Amino acid sequence: MVYDxxxxxxxxxxxxxxxxxxATYCPVGQAHVICMVSDFFYPNMGGVExxxxxxxxxxxxxxxxxxxxxxxxxxxxxxxxxxNGLKVYYLPLTVMYNQSTxxxxxxxxxxxxxxxxxxxxxxVHSHSSFSAMAHDALFHAKTMGLHTVFTDHSLFGFxxxxxxxxxKLLTVSLCDTNHIICVSYTSxxxxxxxxxxxxxxxxxxxxxxxxxxxxxxxxxxxxxxITVVVVSRLVxxxxxxxxxxxxxxxxxxxxDLHFLVGGEGPKRIILEEVRERYxxxxxxRLLGALEHRQVRNVLVEGDIFLNTSLTEAFCMAIVEAxxxxxxxxSTRVGGIPEVLPEDFIILCxxxxxxxxxxxxxxxxxxxxxxxPSPEAIHNTVQSFYTWKNxxxxxxxxxxxxxxxxxxxxxxxxxxxxxxxxxxxxxxxxLFVVATFLFLMFLRWNTPDSxxxxxxxxxxxxGAWSHxxxxxxxxxxxxNAKSGSSLK
Amino acid sequence: MEGKVYSDIHGxxxxxQQHSYSDTCQEFTVIRPKISFRSLTGCTCxxxxxxxxxxxxxxxxxxLSAAILCTILGLLLYLHLVKIDQESLLLLGSLGLQKxxxxxSGRESTVFLEMCRVQDVIINEAISMSRVHYNLCILLRDxxxxxxxSQVIPVFQGSxxxxxxxxxxxxxxxxxxxxxxx
Numbered sequence: 001m002v003y004d005x006x007x008x009x010x011x012x013x014x015x016x017x018x019x020x021x022x023a024t025y026c027p028v029g030q031a032h033v034i035c036m037v038s039d040f041f042y043p044n045m046g047g048v049e050x051x052x053x054x055x056x057x058x059x060x061x062x063x064x065x066x067x068x069x070x071x072x073x074x075x076x077x078x079x080x081x082x083x084n085g086l087k088v089y090y091l092p093l094t095v096m097y098n099q100s101t102x103x104x105x106x107x108x109x110x111x112x113x114x115x116x117x118x119x120x121x122x123x124v125h126s127h128s129s130f131s132a133m134a135h136d137a138l139f140h141a142k143t144m145g146l147h148t149v150f151t152d153h154s155l156f157g158f159x160x161x162x163x164x165x166x167x168k169l170l171t172v173s174l175c176d177t178n179h180i181i182c183v184s185y186t187s188x189x190x191x192x193x194x195x196x197x198x199x200x201x202x203x204x205x206x207x208x209x210x211x212x213x214x215x216x217x218x219x220x221x222x223x224x225x226i227t228v229v230v231v232s233r234l235v236x237x238x239x240x241x242x243x244x245x246x247x248x249x250x251x252x253x254x255x256d257l258h259f260l261v262g263g264e265g266p267k268r269i270i271l272e273e274v275r276e277r278y279x280x281x282x283x284x285r286l287l288g289a290l291e292h293r294q295v296r297n298v299l300v301e302g303d304i305f306l307n308t309s310l311t312e313a314f315c316m317a318i319v320e321a322x323x324x325x326x327x328x329x330s331t332r333v334g335g336i337p338e339v340l341p342e343d344f345i346i347l348c349x350x351x352x353x354x355x356x357x358x359x360x361x362x363x364x365x366x367x368x369x370x371x372p373s374p375e376a377i378h379n380t381v382q383s384f385y386t387w388k389n390x391x392x393x394x395x396x397x398x399x400x401x402x403x404x405x406x407x408x409x410x411x412x413x414x415x416x417x418x419x420x421x422x423x424x425x426x427x428x429x430l431f432v433v434a435t436f437l438f439l440m441f442l443r444w445n446t447p448d449s450x451x452x453x454x455x456x457x458x459x460x461x462g463a464w465s466h467x468x469x470x471x472x473x474x475x476x477x478x479n480a481k482s483g484s485s486l487k
Numbered sequence: 488m489e490g491k492v493y494s495d496i497h498g499x500x501x502x503x504q505q506h507s508y509s510d511t512c513q514e515f516t517v518i519r520p521k522i523s524f525r526s527l528t529g530c531t532c533x534x535x536x537x538x539x540x541x542x543x544x545x546x547x548x549x550x551l552s553a554a555i556l557c558t559i560l561g562l563l564l565y566l567h568l569v570k571i572d573q574e575s576l577l578l579l580g581s582l583g584l585q586k587x588x589x590x591x592s593g594r595e596s597t598v599f600l601e602m603c604r605v606q607d608v609i610i611n612e613a614i615s616m617s618r619v620h621y622n623l624c625i626l627l628r629d630x631x632x633x634x635x636x637s638q639v640i641p642v643f644q645g646s647x648x649x650x651x652x653x654x655x656x657x658x659x660x661x662x663x664x665x666x667x668x669x
Contacts, residue, residue, distance in 0.1 A: 077614070078613060079612045089614070092614065110617035111617045111618070111619070114618045114619050118619060446497075446498075447498075450494075450497070450498050450649075451618075452496070452650040453650075454619075
């Protein structure tokens with residue numbers, strides 16, 4: 001059922017996108033002012049960072065005003081402008097651990113309030129459950145009566161002490177948040193269970209792949225040699241033990257079969273052992289750790305992509321491989337069956353025998369030559385997970401959220417105590433009251449009317465889009481000088 | 488006193504006087520309110536009452552003399568170093584820019600920037616303490632490296648006018664600077 005929903009969604013958006021490919025600026029019914037908050041943003045590199053950046057760019061293209069708030073990275077502090085007038089606030093907050101800021105739930109309120117007021121933010125969108133700043137911003141936004149959205153990018157366990165604690169904090173943080181977004185249905189299940197949420201307020205919006213990064217190689221010459229590519233971290237969770245069983249089996253059956261393995265990890269020793277024992281040095285190449293930009297060049301060297309994961313929330317690797325025009329063989333676990341339609345993927349049980357059968361089927365198809373060309377596969381897959389589609393669906397969440405009411409103070413306290421347990425609930429209810437009093441004090445000390453309204457760089461009245469108004473463009477240009485070095 | 492009335496970012500009233508000497512020469516003066524008698528008395532009374540409190544327990548008359556000295560010294564330093572009465576920016580299109588500060592004690596501090604070093608005048612956004620605000624800045628260029636600004640000098644830092652007032656000054660500055668380039 002989950003799969004059906006997903007396919008329906010993808011198809012519809014595919015039709016939408018084919019209609020509006022020409023228009024870069026789509027007029028929207030309701031323009032929102034969105035503030036993305038996360039501890040993780042460029043110059044730090046990673047999935048969350050690029051997600052925030054790409055999503056913001058697409059939302060700007062759709063006519064919304066977007067700003068990003070993160071903490072200062074060494075000398076990168078203050079206010080910067082990125083491409084298309086995306087404004088980033090690098091706030092001087094202390095970093096505690098692993099690029100996450102220290103939190104007291106109080107000290108960041110004056111600065112965040114100032115930003116929310118001067119930018120006239122109406123939706124605060126926090127990212128990543130590891131980011132303390134994201135939770136702080138959610139907390140303050142709710143106190144100030146703004147709409148809140150949260151995106152969870154990771155899966156958690158339930159068993160050990162640290163995950164029990166983080167799950168409790170997540171319950172507190174999300175119990176009065178308007179809407180939550182997860183990257184796959186598996187991740188949704190996980191989040192709903194961890195934070196004891198009502199599943200109706202949790203949406204699934206997958207990540208996207210930049211189709212221009214993952215393209216097939218047009219210069220590739222077809223030979224008799226068949227290459228199977230594996231790109232993953234070499235850990236137990238990725239099923240490397242299975243791979244160790246598959247390699248000798250398949251090499252025995254097909255003399256022209258080669259394996260190309262990218263990635264590093266503790267299970268590398270298994271593959272090396274296999275290579276030694278069966279004398280496969282010329283047929284199994286281990287490439288070691290790969291950078292993200294190298295992945296495409298490795299993928300296009302192969303014909304078949306093999307994924308042996310034992311558990312997976314949303315497998316980005318198989319989408320990237322399919323986008324490069326490869327035939328995908330994968331295990332049927334976690335969220336993987338959701339990801340690609342059946343004619344692009346061969347699903348197997350996580351066992352050596354089943355995976356060998358799957359590979360055999362893929363090789364037969366390849367040899368018989370009745371497969372669509374890599375370009376055809378690329379063209380179909382590139383429409384599945386586009387940032388444009390992600391932005392459209394996120395926009396729907398914003399539309400829905402902005403029509404909801406933010407819980408007033410008394411209901412919020414009741415919700416906390418009834419939802420999070422008496423002890424935790426009461427402690428955080430005290431914090432809520434303290435923040436509220438602090439906010440009252442700040443409002444008395446510097447009334448909203450004394451805070452200058454910022455000049456919009458993006459959005460319906462964005463200075464960035466009206467370049468001919470001399471004053472504003474000069475001002476933003478000077479500000480952007482330092483920021484432009486980034487992109 | 489003539490001049491337009493604006494407010495600074497703390498909500499206090501400030502006055503902007505604009506003298507136009509010629510087409511390419513203008514002076515902007517931001518005048519802050521004088522020190523009020525009430526706040527002065529209030530502060531002095533507070534220090535003295537605290538001193539009397541301490542004196543009551545310790546019975547040491549040195550506390551009282553110290554309090555008097557503190558108030559007088561504190562007031563002198565405050566008037567001489569902290570309290571700014573007016574701030575001005577003089578723009579001579581052919582010559583340069585002069586920014587000056589007048590403290591309540593009458594002390595003046597002046598900085599002159601030659602026109603060849605001035606690249607532009609901009610309004611910038613900055614985060615300071617726990618607020619984000621706009622300020623007017625002068626971009627300087629390094630004569631050795633004509634590409635890009637070498638230094639940013641903020642003006643009207645003492646009076647911190649709001650955006651409305653800054654835009655007014657900015658427009659006039661740009662008019663003069665644009666004539667320079669012609």
